[in-house]
Amino acid sequence: MPVRRDFNRSVAEYRAALGLAEAAGGLAPAVAPELPVRQRQLITRLAQAAAVITPGWLGRPLTDSTDDLPLGRSDGTQPLAVRIGVCNVGGDYAFAAVVNLLGTGxxxxxxxxxxxxxxxxxxxxxxxxxxxxxxxxxxxxxxxxxxxxxxxxxxxxxxxxxxxxxxxxxxxxxxxxxxxxxxxxxxxxxxxxxxxxxxxxxxxxxxxxxxxxxxxxxxxxxxxxxxxxxxxxxxxxxxxxxxxxxxxxxxxxxxxxxxxxxxxxxxxxxxxxxxxxxxxxxxxxxxx
Structure with a gap:
């Protein structure tokens, strides 16, 4: 199923980038402005993968601005992940914390x-x-x-x-x-x-x-x-x-x-x- 395949690919990308960022270590907010280029790239990858996994309601800030978003647009068999918050490394370096739920866990x-x-x-x-x-x-x-x-x-x-x-x-x-x-x-x-x-x-x-x-x-x-x-x-x-x-x-x-x-x-x-x-x-x- 193409939708599930694309979802799984994006989830794998998110997990891979997260694992690499963890292995790199040193992602403390106090040193974020001095993060090596490799770590900044990993955080960017995480942010991009999270955005793909959690479109629309699944990842947008929940404010009055969501009032115009349509409801119930995802297919009933499509796996869904949700954003529960943000991991902020400091400065402009942050990525969504994502949890796989419907269809997966x-x-x-x-x-x-x-x-x-x-x-x-x-x-x-x-x-x-x-x-x-x-x-x-x-x-x-x-x-x-x-x-x-x-x-x-x-x-x-x-x-x-x-x-x-x-x-x-x-x-x-x-x-x-x-x-x-x-x-x-x-x-x-x-x-x-x-x-x-x-x-x-x-x-x-x-x-x-x-x-x-x-x-x-x-x-x-x-x-x-x-x-x-x-x-x-x-x-x-x-x-x-x-x-x-x-x-x-x-x-x-x-x-x-x-x-x-x-x-x-x-x-x-x-x-x-x-x-x-x-x-x-x-x-x-x-x-x-």
Whole structure:
């Protein structure tokens, strides 16, 4: 498939440049103006490859300027990666931190959504993927066992019937995992599950008693068109997942450079969700 082949080629270019930049070492902001030519070239390669992998909603800053971008333009079988932030080496030398998700893998974060940086990653990732894919081919399933209202801006999706009510406790997590497991079984029973909608399961914290279940689910998920965005994870490495660590700094998949995560204002989240809900209402013949 040409689209997947081009995507894989660009991802390989991004990873190769990232690996070379890491091997070169010394990419500290304090010395950025004095970076050797080779390292400056690698950073330029990274920025260019990231731009190819994350067009439109997947990589643009999430501000009011995105209001005019069309929704749901990516093909339902096309793999999608998202930008979660920027690695800034100093001066004009920076590149997007990119995570492969739909069609290829998962995102696991070791801190939970009570950290504002994690909240930003989860919200920006959701907005980017849903806006790019559209809710007709990608259905979100949201669980926030922290008991807060941090995912409240996504409520218009619930009201439009585009997702189940947001789970707010361990019972809600158990129910969501059961729904995801059922999705995997349905996919396994089909000769070709590519015509099934994708399911995007977002969990903002994973209690220890659920870790093994989440791990088993993730291992079978990608081929079943199920993808996980999980925060508050302490269960170790997960197959086909990109891991993000959060302490004093945010780091992507062991990369030495810190990531300045993308923020997304409440009004942008609400605007995108309301647009998606309005499109759903139009499709079923209701007034938007």
């Amino acid at each position: 998962h995102l696991f974060i070791d801190a939970d959504i009570t950290d504002d940086r994690v909240l930003s990653v989860i919200r920006s990732t959701l907005v980017r993927l849903l806006a790019a894919r559209g809710t007709d081919s990608c259905r979100p399933l949201l669980v926030d066992p922290t008991g807060g209202d941090r995912l409240a801006p996504f409520t218009p999706l619930v009201e439009a019937g585009l997702t189940s009510p947001i789970g707010g406790d361990e019972a809600g997590l158990d129910q969501a995992l059961g729904e995801a497991e059922s999705h995997v079984k349905q996919a396994a029973a089909r000769p070709d599950p590519s015509d099934m909608p994708e399911l995007l399961l977002v969990i903002t914290r994973v209690p220890r008693q659920f870790e093994e279940r989440v791990n088993r689910l993730a291992a079978r998920a990608v081929s079943a068109r199920l993808h996980l965005v999980v925060a508050g994870w302490s269960g170790g490495a997960v197959r086909q997942a990109t891991h993000v660590s959060v302490d004093e700094q945010v780091r992507l998949a062991g990369v030495a450079l810190p990531v300045a995560v993308d923020d997304v204002p409440d009004e942008v989240v609400s605007a995108v969700c309301n647009r998606l809900a309005a499109e759903q209402n139009w499709l079923i013949g209701e007034e938007p």
